[in-house]
Amino acid sequence: xxxxxxxxxxxxxxxxxxxxxxxxxxxxxxxxxxxxxxxxxxxxxxxxxxxxxxxxxxxxxxxxxxxxxxxxxxxxxxxxxxxxxxxxxxxxxxxxxxxxxxxxxxxxxxxxxxxxxxxxxxxxxxxxxxxxxxxxxxxxxxxxxxxxxxxxxxxxxxxxxxxxxxxxxxxxxxxxxxxxxxxxxxxxxxxxxxxxxxxxxxxxxxxxxxxxxxxxxxxxxxxxxxxxxxxxxxxxxxxxxxxxxxx
Amino acid sequence: xxxxxxxxxxxxxxxxxxxxxxxxxxxxxxxxxxxxxxxxxxxxxxxxxxxxxxxxxxxxxxxxxxxxxxxxx
Ligand SMILES: Cc1ncc(C[n+]2csc(CCOP(=O)(O)OP(=O)(O)O)c2C)c(N)n1
Ligand code: SF4
Ligand code: SF4
Ligand code: SF4
Ligand SMILES: [Mg+2]
Numbered sequence: 001x002x003x004x005x006x007x008x009x010x011x012x013x014x015x016x017x018x019x020x021x022x023x024x025x026x027x028x029x030x031x032x033x034x035x036x037x038x039x040x041x042x043x044x045x046x047x048x049x050x051x052x053x054x055x056x057x058x059x060x061x062x063x064x065x066x067x068x069x070x071x072x073x074x075x076x077x078x079x080x081x082x083x084x085x086x087x088x089x090x091x092x093x094x095x096x097x098x099x100x101x102x103x104x105x106x107x108x109x110x111x112x113x114x115x116x117x118x119x120x121x122x123x124x125x126x127x128x129x130x131x132x133x134x135x136x137x138x139x140x141x142x143x144x145x146x147x148x149x150x151x152x153x154x155x156x157x158x159x160x161x162x163x164x165x166x167x168x169x170x171x172x173x174x175x176x177x178x179x180x181x182x183x184x185x186x187x188x189x190x191x192x193x194x195x196x197x198x199x200x201x202x203x204x205x206x207x208x209x210x211x212x213x214x215x216x217x218x219x220x221x222x223x224x225x226x227x228x229x230x231x232x233x234x235x236x237x238x239x240x241x242x243x244x245x246x247x
Numbered sequence: 248x249x250x251x252x253x254x255x256x257x258x259x260x261x262x263x264x265x266x267x268x269x270x271x272x273x274x275x276x277x278x279x280x281x282x283x284x285x286x287x288x289x290x291x292x293x294x295x296x297x298x299x300x301x302x303x304x305x306x307x308x309x310x311x312x313x314x315x316x317x318x319x320x
Contacts, residue, residue, distance in 0.1 A: 003314070011311050025311070
């Protein structure tokens with residue numbers, strides 16, 4: 001039999017701690033498949049966040065370290081500067097990156113640090129039980145917006161890709177989604193591009209990955225995919241926000 | 248004759264999320280009624296001969312529980 005789809009050696013053969021149907025698992029696999037296909041598993045160094053994926057280093061078969069909440073971009077900046085031969089990435093949730101870590105990501109992007117960030121936007125604080133994130137949509141219920149988020153009380157959800165694209169430092173920014181096989185294939189292409197931009201030394205690369213949190217959204221995994229498609233993509237348009245050509 | 252595919256589901260790694268089932272264009276995946284060691288009802292393949300090898304099930308699986316092979320020509 002000829003293999004058509006096999007599990008990458010970039011994913012350790014263990015059961016993840018993620019809830020059934022959580023797309024953290026899909027995002028992990030895409031990043032690891034990409035590094036595997038590019039022959040970079042031995043050269044990669046990841047920085048894990050605080051959030052459900054605090055344990056990413058137990059599932060990703062690459063060297064990793066853990067950063068304090070939101071500080072992964074600062075840690076990755078240091079690592080990449082001392083190890084210019086490494087391929088460095090951060091993996092961060094929306095609570096981690098867009099709340100407590102907003103300063104770190106903006107300044108790392110502005111400095112054009114030569115690492116890649118994979119930003120898992122699931123519109124909620126998953127790990128701590130479903131509190132409102134800066135990315136929670138208007139009308140979306142969370143444990144801290146029980147009747148749905150309102151503009152009056154919390155302002156509009158932050159569009160991080162658009163915001164970072166106003167800076168001169170980033171070389172590549174794209175927003176993708178994990179709600180369908182077609183979008184998952186496109187997400188993998190964006191992840192590859194982010195690493196290619198880093199290898200070419202062009203500057204900071206960033207992929208925002210619209211993701212699900214079935215548990216805290218209170219939806220079955222298939223329904224959560226639908227909810228992402230109908231609500232998140234409408235407010236967070238998919239596409240390339242910044243693009244430097246890799247020669 | 249159409250190419251034949253074999254979809255291998257690791258029932259112990261599966262968390263019974265039903266994503267593969269809901270994205271199979273041919274509706275070839277069902278959930279087992281017997282739970283696995285983790286306590287989930289894992290996905291199981293039915294009517295393998297109708298599989299078109301599109302890989303949709305494996306792409307959406309968050310738990311690396313699906314592998315797909317094609318019969319050699
Ligand atoms: C300094 C500090 N403040 C607050 C927390 C509590 N905390 C843990 S995870 C988290 C947010 C996680 O949300 P997100 O980054 O969106 O990740 P997800 O779990 O949704 O993937 C918070 C606020 C903490 N661990 N440390
Ligand atoms: S709480 Fe949400 S983000 Fe965290 S593992 Fe469960 S589904 Fe995924
Ligand atoms: S490869 Fe395609 S047709 Fe075959 S089981 Fe998976 S989703 Fe269904
Ligand atoms: S997508 Fe994966 S984990 Fe979910 S039911 Fe199918 S095989 Fe199991
Ligand atoms: Mg989150």
